[in-house]
Amino acid sequence: MSTTDRGFATLFEFNLSKLYFSHGLAPRKKQRTCFRLTMLSRISCCYPDPLVPIRRGNGSANSNEKKGENWRLDSKNSLHKVRVLASPAMSFASAQSRFSSKQQKFYPQCTPRNSGPQSRDTLPTRDTGIANEEDWGISLLNENVNESGTNEDGSTWYRQSGEDLGENGYLRRWTMMGGKSHDGSSEWMETWWETSDWSGYKELGVEKSGRNAEGDSWWETWQELLHQDEWSNLAHIEKSAQKQAKSGIENAGWYEKWWEKYDAKGWTEKGAHKYGSLNEQSWWEKWGEHYDGRGSVLKWTDKWAKTEVGTRWGDKWEEKFFDGVGSRQGETWHVSASGDRWSRTWGEEHFGNGKVHKYGKSTTGESWDLIVHEETYYEAEPHYGWADVVGDSSQLLTIQPRPRPPGVFPNLDFGSSPPQLDDQT
Numbered sequence: 286m287s288t289t290d291r292g293f294a295t296l297f298e299f300n301l302s303k304l305y306f307s308h309g310l311a312p313r314k315k316q317r318t319c320f321r322l323t324m325l326s327r328i329s330c331c332y333p334d335p336l337v338p339i340r341r342g343n344g345s346a347n348s349n350e351k352k353g354e355n356w357r358l359d360s361k362n363s364l365h366k367v368r369v370l371a372s373p374a375m376s377f378a379s380a381q382s383r384f385s386s387k388q389q390k391f392y393p394q395c396t397p398r399n400s401g402p403q404s405r406d407t408l409p410t411r412d413t414g415i416a417n418e419e420d421w422g423i424s425l426l427n428e429n430v431n432e433s434g435t436n437e438d439g440s441t442w443y444r445q446s447g448e449d450l451g452e453n454g455y456l457r458r459w460t461m462m463g464g465k466s467h468d469g470s471s472e473w474m475e476t477w478w479e480t481s482d483w484s485g486y487k488e489l490g491v492e493k494s495g496r497n498a499e500g501d502s503w504w505e506t507w508q509e510l511l512h513q514d515e516w517s518n519l520a521h522i523e524k525s526a527q528k529q530a531k532s533g534i535e536n537a538g539w540y541e542k543w544w545e546k547y548d549a550k551g552w553t554e555k556g557a558h559k560y561g562s563l564n565e566q567s568w569w570e571k572w573g574e575h576y577d578g579r580g581s582v583l584k585w586t587d588k589w590a591k592t593e594v595g596t597r598w599g600d601k602w603e604e605k606f607f608d609g610v611g612s613r614q615g616e617t618w619h620v621s622a623s624g625d626r627w628s629r630t631w632g633e634e635h636f637g638n639g640k641v642h643k644y645g646k647s648t649t650g651e652s653w654d655l656i657v658h659e660e661t662y663y664e665a666e667p668h669y670g671w672a673d674v675v676g677d678s679s680q681l682l683t684i685q686p687r688p689r690p691p692g693v694f695p696n697l698d699f700g701s702s703p704p705q706l707d708d709q710t
Contacts (some may be wrong), residue, residue, distance in 0.1 A: 401434045401442035402462045407497070408530045409505045414557075415526045415543045416507060417677045421491050423477045425460050439467025453696045454483030456687045470498040481686040483695040487511040489681045500533015509681050520549045522674050522681075537563040547674050551578030553667045565593040580665050581607040595622040606663040609637035635661040 426446040433443035442464035449457040463474035473495035480488040490508040509524045524545045531538035539561035546554040556573035568590035575583040582605070589599030602615030612635065618628035631645030641659045646652040675682070689695075 401436060402444060402464065408501055408503045409528045411528060411530070411539055411541060411561075412559075415524045415545060418489060418509060418680045419677070421477075421507065423479075423489065423491065423680065425458050425477055425479060430460075441465050441467075450687075451482075454481070454687045454689060456481050466498070472496055479684050481684050483686060483689050483693075485511070485513050485686075485695075487681055487684045487686075489684065496533075501530065502533065503530040504528075509678060511678070511681055514548075522547050522671075522678060524674070535564065545674070547671045548578075549671055551666070551671060552576065553578070553670055555667070567591055574667065576665070576667050576670075581605075582663060582665055592622075595624075596620065604663065606635070606661075606665070609635070609661055611635050611661075611663065637661065 428446070429448075430444060430446040432445075433441065435441050442462070444460070444462040446458075446460040449455075449459070451457075457478055457480045459476060459478040461474075461476045463472070465472045473493070475493040476491070478488075478490050480486070480490075488508065488510040490506070492506040494502075494504040496502040505526070505528045507526045509522065511520065511522050513520050526543045527541065529538070529540040540559070542558045544554075544556055546552075553576040554574070557571070559568075559570040561568050568588070570586075570588035572586040572588075573584070583603075585601070585603040587599070587601040589597065589601075591597040596619075598619040600615070600617045602613065604613040605611050612633060614630070614632040616628055616630045618626065620626045627648050629645065629647035629651075632643070634642040636642070639658055639660070641657050641661065642655075643657060644652075644654040
């Protein structure tokens with residue numbers, strides 16, 4: 286996801302107008318599970334470092350914000366921007382990689398016919414969020430293809446493409462490819478697809494997996510979709526990614542799930558779930574952001590780790606704001622192998638008049654409770670919103686559905702009742 290501000294070009298203003306007012310874009314049927322994800326994918330990412338959570342006694346939120354430091358468990362290094370909090374935050378660091386390093390190579394997305402795709406036997410990169418569609422370079426073939434071959438080094442490859450048709454104008458175009466090394470020690474698979482129907486639903490996606498000669502294995506999927514609310518005709522765009530990898534030489538692996546959801550009125554939701562382990566240590570992290578498009582914002586983070594001997598530690602915080610008034614609160618904690626627990630909790634109440642109530646306590650007896658004069662700062666709008674995601678989704682928006690015969694209308698399912706409206710207008 287791009288973090289740079291983009292102008293909303295005339296082309297996408299036109300597309301946005303069509304999406305919002307539903308010119309030629311009818312509501313989408315709710316059930317959308319008729320397609321199957323089949324094969325997997327080409328890998329073109331660099332070899333990652335496995336991550337180990339290391340609790341640091343004097344970590345600070347400010348130090349985490351430095352780009353040059355490898356605070357890989359802190360989502361602030363990717364898409365999630367966190368402001369410095371009143372309580373010292375726990376830091377997580379990464380251990381030196383014990384995976385074999387590999388030189389990243391670039392392979393063209395579209396290889397000449399009958400030449401075969403190149404082998405990709407490298408793992409996905411972690412903590413990189415959701416890529417833009419242009420980073421994938423999805424290029425579907427316009428004809429049915431079923432071909433295979435053998436390269437000079439003895440490795441084999443295959444490539445297939447086709448179309449799947451269904452009810453309500455359902456159309457899924459796909460291209461699938463893969464290959465193996467000459468001795469079968471490494472293998473990769475990849476599928477690209479685009480889906481559409483007469484309700485205006487559109488989807489673009491990639492799924493890929495593989496294993497290499499060292500025994501490392503991985504799986505990754507990426508998806509973006511456009512749909513329209515059946516009751517309000519409001520356009521929505523959603524993006525998601527899942528990644529996982531496992532070492533073939535030691536007990537190490539990781540998994541990530543990222544998602545972003547947007548609508549044409551500014552409502553935005555973003556989040557991630559992460560998990561990793563290396564030998565005797567394991568860690569988890571979750572975070573989320575929610576913007577209602579009218580000034581209300583909720584952000585939260587929760588991360589924790591443990592060792593096989595029973596030591597556990599973690600850190601979490603949450604903030605809620607609307608119209609300059611809101612609160613922040615959090616906790617840092619640690620449990621020793623013998624069961625002894627230490628924690629520090631803290632909170633802030635922002636009254637919107639330049640006064641902030643700060644309070645907190647810890648299990649060691651420290652406490653504070655005071656009123657300070659302090660400016661309140663928070664992000665009421667996402668740094669990457671509806672205009673940005675529309676501008677970065679040109680391939681999704683230009684997917685062409687099947688021609689609809691005259692007199693045939695989309696099969697719409699509005700459900701039994703309209704959605705509940707909140708109190709704000």
